[in-house]
Amino acid sequence: MHRFNLKYVAILVVVAMAFYGCTSKLNAPKQPDANAGVKPAPLPVVPPEPAYDPTAFAPLHPRALSSRVTVLMFHDVVTERGKGSVYFDSTVDEFNQILDYFDEQGAHYLSLKDLHEHLVTGKEVPERSVVLTFDDNYQGFYDNAWPILKSKNIPSGMFVHTDFVGNKSGSHPKMSWDQLKELDKSGLVEIGGHTCSHPGDLKSLPIDDQERELAESKSLLEEQLGHPVPFLAYPVGSADSKTIELTKSLGYTMAFTMKNGPAEESPGVLEIQRTIQTKYKDAFEQSQDRAKNVPAAVVTTDINNAPITLTAGEFDGISLVFVSGGVPVSVRDPAGGRKSVGTYVEKHSGMAGMNGTFFVNAALRGTDNAMIGPFKSQNEGVFFVDRDARRLEKLIGRPLIAWNETKISVAPFSSEALNSEDGVRQLHPEFTDCFLAGAWIVHNGEARSRSEISTAAAGDFNDPRKRAFFGWKSDGTLVYGATQNVITTSAMARGAAAAGLQEAFLMDSGFSTSIVFNGKILATGHSSESLPSREVPHALVIKGELGQPIDVESKKAFDDAKSSTEISSDTNGEEVVKTKKRRRSRRR
């Protein structure tokens, strides 16, 4: 811990000097003449890394989602509770107790800038990272917390409401400008904005008043401290979309609310979640659980374009059929309608195929086959953004899968990081296809439990249905599978893990379940096997070299299967779908 802190301070000092200039040349322009007067050294041949600039706005980066940082929010730190004390004060004893706990847990402290760089560039941070923030500029911080933090070299953030600087009245006196400058110069405390007057409900103020609160406090802090102040905490966490837009336009690049949860699961970089210090244990444990359970992912693998084979059999008692190998292309009916998987396979010259991912509940009439979440299909080549704000909230954490012919990557969905083509490029620079799967069901070769899966899945994910999955084995062979029976998602996850899947994801299920291999339907969501595979708006068409079914049982499954084309004329298909639609009113 101690060793880490020393290293940390060194890094912090370097970072602080790099971006703010050292204290003797505040506001020095960031020019290449920083070495003026020093004998020029030979330039290194390596191209410079693009510099991280904390004052430049950038959204959450998908690679940040592989960690879970706990941000704690403190207020005053007092020697002991008195008449004027409030529940969100900490006593020195309580404060030490929290630091001792983090010490025992091997926690690592990040500065606000460390956190910001991690969130917007995806730079890795140590496991069990914690950020300490303090609101409201209390003198108690200077008197009681700062000596401890300084002696332990622990960084922290202090959010200052500028109208109250130096106000010594009442039971909660505030720090002076001189004290704030001293903290700022130490390099261990980063000062952030907290408006001028600390409105009780910032978002409810007229937008002009919000602007004045946010802009004037920022410029006063910058004038006093002599450097940019890009970070903010909304008083009482009050911010709506207009406040956030304003915050961004005023040059803030990271802002904190009071909604609880790990930083990376925040809705955006201007709405970073924090937890009150009294819940430090819960918050820290939650972060560790989430880091473990929301697969610590970004997961990437090279695609092994193996011969396309068929396997049918029991795996851990679960009856599965799956196609392995090849490379999939994601296709959607360009007319916005539906086709059977067999039709997509034929049309796009594939060897096999499966139904795609989830789509918006097909209205009984109408052709609303819009996909859930962002996606890009290869036949359309256009990136679609999901613009349904209410739906997006529910999609956080679901696996976003992006690939091209050689590589496939997956990350838990964040609407800020991954609901744009540029965002997905941060995950997979050369992706040609992407979609949002229903849930992450196998990770690192282990089936995830029902409760683990439930953290980012639709409410009905575990209802018994015919279920479909997509994933890969440890050698990078992709796998496209389904259950032969009506089953829960967690049961399918156990089967998929037993079948050797390294990572697996829930695809659309129920009636949509369809696996087609070499012209035959190996799995169908229809109750009657004489019907062609159910029509869907989106499918994975598997291209590559066709292999043989893997063993006797799989060969028999293939021989017994119905043709995917003999009754798949569009007209017949449409009629089938119309009948089915009326029976199918559930929401997805």
Ligand SMILES: [Zn+2]
């Ligand atoms: Zn406050």
